[in-house]
Amino acid sequence: MTNTDGTEGTDGTDGTGGPDDMDDMSGDDAFDDDFDLDLLEEELRRAAGILDPIPAQLQQLAVEAFALHDLDARIAELTFDSVTDAIPVRGAVDVPRMLTFHVGGVTVDVELTGQGLMGQVLPPQTARIEVLRGPQVGSTLTTDDMGRFTSTEPPAGPFALRLRTDEGTVVTDWLTA
Amino acid sequence: MNAIHWRSRSRATPVTAYDDMPYTRGGAVDRADVGALVQSAVDGDAAAWKALVEGLSPLVWSVVRAYRLSDADAHEVYQTVWFRFAQHLGRIREPEKAGSWLASTARHESLKVLRGLKRTTPTDDPQLLDRVSEDRTPEQSLLDSEEAAAQSERVRHLWQEFAELGERCRQLLRVLMATQPPSYQEVSASLGIAVGSIGPLRQRCLRRLRARLEARGAV
Structure with missing residues (x-):
């Protein structure tokens, strides 16, 4: 998921939001759609990092759990x-x-x-x-x-x-x- | 950031090494390292353990959140999972699949808590929106700046629409959006769904989410 910077590799059409791209796609359209969905997933990942991140103190407890080994x-x-x-x-x-x-x-x-x-x-x-x-x-x-x-x-x-x-x-x- | 530390440990590994991957996802790249880190941790290397926690704890957190555990329950299950992992370290048969082991343990423990005597209110994802103001991370502070107001709005809309998706989609996306993108094997272990169904389901759910965003004019 490195293509967060826009339209690289999509021949200039960014393909966002066409209403006709729901199901039967082929070739470039399908590729554009996959690319869009990847971006959307990446955006969700950022949103989760902001709105529901793992609490730092909690993660620290997992680090300390090594003592249970x-x-x-x-x-x-x-x-x-x-x-x-x-x-x-x-x-x-x-x-x-x-x-x-x-x-x-x-x-x-x-x-x-x-x-x-x-x-x-x-x-x-x-x-x-x-x-x-x-x-x-x-x-x-x-x-x-x-x-x-x-x-x-x-x-x-x-x-x-x-x-x-x-x-x-x-x-x-x-x-x- | 933890993510950078984790990724910096990764080596270039041929994609063909992963039988369950239709294409490369971020998490998969680090998988060959997971087995080596587990082995080092077994041998007493605390830094290797820390790297495992930093790399895989977002997955465990995402799983407990996918099951809508309350804050208190989510914290407890998260700890149980890691305590059990530390305990079983060195006895885990396929160390390179430690992520799946953790995800599966988190799933079972979450379901058990939900079935148990404790009846707590599940987390309501939209409620999380109110937290932005409480405990500020650098990202949150960034969202406060005026030029980022539009972006902040977009994040809120995205989260609201995500939270209102059907349960299946909401669960799947919550696991997929872990800070370190999980492999499909790990997603499968997290949710008890077949690896082969994840790709199509993911597409459908993301399209649904996009349609919702478009409907509210938020794209």
């Missing part, structure tokens, strides 16, 4: 999410969101409510669990002997759990709470 941690994949995988209960409001993550033999079940989160690591084991909202250190929980954990801070926005178990570190897939 950790090749040693195993990723527990999201295998169930009630938002997409469960049949909604009619008329039910404020139903908890149920999530299940899996990696290897480890399962993490999590339930999110407006009051907080609770969950369980299976098979039952003690683990330290960090509630992540971004690259910064999150709040830390410890499971009981049954692998259960609770937090009274309801997650909002980007969310993941980092589990430190005897067998190493597991991080759940990120999702939007």
